[in-house]
Amino acid sequence: MEQSAVMEGVVKILTPWVKNDEALKGVSMETNILDDLKVNSARLVDVVIAFEDEFDIEIDDEDVDTVNTVGDAVQLISSKLG
Amino acid sequence: MSARVVITGMGVVAPNGTGLTAFEESLRAGQSGIRHVEAMAEANFACTVAGVPQGVDALVDAEFEEDERLVMNGSHRYASLACLEAWRDAGLERPARDSETVDWDTGAIVGTGIGGMDTTAEKVIPLTNAGKVRRIGSTSVEQVMASGVSARVSGQFALGNQVTTNSSACSTGTEAIAMGVERIRRGAAVRMLCGGSEAATHYIWAGFDAMRVLNRRSNDAPEKASRPMSGSAGGFVPGAGAGILMIESEESALARGARIYAEVAGQGINCGGHRMGGSMTAPNPESVKRCIQAALADAGVEAHEVDAINGHLTATGADPREVGSWSAALGRGPGELPPITSTKSMIGHTLGAAGAIESVASVLMLAGGFVHPSINCEDVHPEIEPYADSIPHNLQEIDGMKVIVKAGFGFGDVNACLVFKRWDG
Numbered sequence: 001m002e003q004s005a006v007m008e009g010v011v012k013i014l015t016p017w018v019k020n021d022e023a024l025k026g027v028s029m030e031t032n033i034l035d036d037l038k039v040n041s042a043r044l045v046d047v048v049i050a051f052e053d054e055f056d057i058e059i060d061d062e063d064v065d066t067v068n069t070v071g072d073a074v075q076l077i078s079s080k081l082g
Numbered sequence: 083m084s085a086r087v088v089i090t091g092m093g094v095v096a097p098n099g100t101g102l103t104a105f106e107e108s109l110r111a112g113q114s115g116i117r118h119v120e121a122m123a124e125a126n127f128a129c130t131v132a133g134v135p136q137g138v139d140a141l142v143d144a145e146f147e148e149d150e151r152l153v154m155n156g157s158h159r160y161a162s163l164a165c166l167e168a169w170r171d172a173g174l175e176r177p178a179r180d181s182e183t184v185d186w187d188t189g190a191i192v193g194t195g196i197g198g199m200d201t202t203a204e205k206v207i208p209l210t211n212a213g214k215v216r217r218i219g220s221t222s223v224e225q226v227m228a229s230g231v232s233a234r235v236s237g238q239f240a241l242g243n244q245v246t247t248n249s250s251a252c253s254t255g256t257e258a259i260a261m262g263v264e265r266i267r268r269g270a271a272v273r274m275l276c277g278g279s280e281a282a283t284h285y286i287w288a289g290f291d292a293m294r295v296l297n298r299r300s301n302d303a304p305e306k307a308s309r310p311m312s313g314s315a316g317g318f319v320p321g322a323g324a325g326i327l328m329i330e331s332e333e334s335a336l337a338r339g340a341r342i343y344a345e346v347a348g349q350g351i352n353c354g355g356h357r358m359g360g361s362m363t364a365p366n367p368e369s370v371k372r373c374i375q376a377a378l379a380d381a382g383v384e385a386h387e388v389d390a391i392n393g394h395l396t397a398t399g400a401d402p403r404e405v406g407s408w409s410a411a412l413g414r415g416p417g418e419l420p421p422i423t424s425t426k427s428m429i430g431h432t433l434g435a436a437g438a439i440e441s442v443a444s445v446l447m448l449a450g451g452f453v454h455p456s457i458n459c460e461d462v463h464p465e466i467e468p469y470a471d472s473i474p475h476n477l478q479e480i481d482g483m484k485v486i487v488k489a490g491f492g493f494g495d496v497n498a499c500l501v502f503k504r505w506d507g
Binding site for chain 2: 015016017019042043044045046049061
């Protein structure tokens with residue numbers, strides 16, 4: 001899967017939880033999910049479940065801890081997709 | 083600080099009408115909201131009808147953003163809609179979600195009888211048993227915690243006063259309003275969103291079906307299934323929804339020029355102690371009488387001044403005893419008892435929401451000068467027959483109606499009673 005397609009899927013899943021619409025408009029690989037998009041940290045577990053369902057992958061709890069930016073999520077998902 | 087507490091807004095999600103306008107139209111018309119529920123039939127319930135509010139999804143989609151919708155279960159959705167209607171009906175502006183302003187003077191007591199059973203049954207138990215705990219996600223705790231329903235509302239309206247959930251079975255909604263009145267009277271709050279909410283899920287209703295307290299004889303005629311005070315009453319019909327009253331100090335209401343529906347003039351709360359005929363599932367008649375009399379005394383209203391009664395009246399074998407308790411409490415026998423009606427005849431028994439939805443109905447009746455019909459009791463129960471003239475089979479217009487009394491009784495032998503009085507300034 002193209003990285004741009006993964007990015008699109010990640011942003012789609014994050015969108016309902018985003019509290020900063022301006023940051024979402026300028027979203028990039030460097031955008032921080034908690035600090036920039038202001039996603040409630042408690043909802044990250046729902047985001048990860050949605051990633052698993054959308055891309056048909058499994059994400060370990062340890063992997064979740066490495067995700068801070070949109071780019072981190074895209075790279076993690078891409079690595080699982082092989 | 084004024085000791086008087088008035089109603090300045092209301093909201094309702096009921097099986098026969100979502101929103102005040104639709105609800106009042108149905109009440110006046112005697113329109114039932116009871117329908118066939120396929121999930122009950124598929125699960126081999128003896129009773130396969132229930133009162134389920136209609137059109138809720140579209141309203142929730144229109145009023146709440148996606149992140150809010152994703153975290154709400156059934157009772158949260160009903161409560162949120164009812165609170166929003168009550169808030170606007172009270173003439174208040176919905177707070178912006180990104181505002182940092184907290185309303186320290188306004189709180190909420192939003193009760194539930196059963197709580198987030200839909201979340202427990204549909205998500206927590208199956209995923210846990212399947213060894214997939216992490217897939218439960220982040221939202222189950224806030225949905226199954228007893229206070230989840232009031233916690234949800236507090237964020238929507240930036241409430242900064244007491245926010246809590248009471249639970250006293252089928253007297254929950256009535257009790258919530260009574261508790262809010264106490265808080266405003268002693269000056270601890272200016273406004274309180276008070277009421278109750280209960281989800282529509284057969285998982286809540288299963289236990290009642292197993293107890294054989296639901297009507298199993300009217301599955302082929304849903305609108306005839308809820309039959310309070312009738313000889314053919316075969317048990318109650320379960321229901322769901324939410325009712326909310328915005329209660330406010332009279333001083334605040336007057337200062338901001340709010341429209342006042344009525345005064346909550348008095349309240350009573352007690353328990354029968356599972357003695358003198360009372361038990362976990364049956365009310366102690368003496369405690370019922372005392373609760374009603376305490377509410378009247380609190381209101382400073384004489385028994386002969388009561389113009390109408392909106393009873394608990396569920397369509398079980400307890401109805402005749404309840405009518406007797408009203409008669410004893412008011413000291414008004416056959417021929418003297420005021421009109422006594424049952425909102426449950428149209429909406430079923432909405433459990434923790436019942437007292438709240440029925441309080442909304444009571445205030446609409448008081449403000450509109452009418453008593454809604456108590457449907458499906460053409461064949462009045464033989465033990466209630468002496469009071470038959472007090473049962474409105476059709477809409478009754480009552481000029482100059484001043485006082486309506488609403489009571490709710492619940493498992494645990496608990497009682498709550500409210501006296502609503504016309505506000506004349």
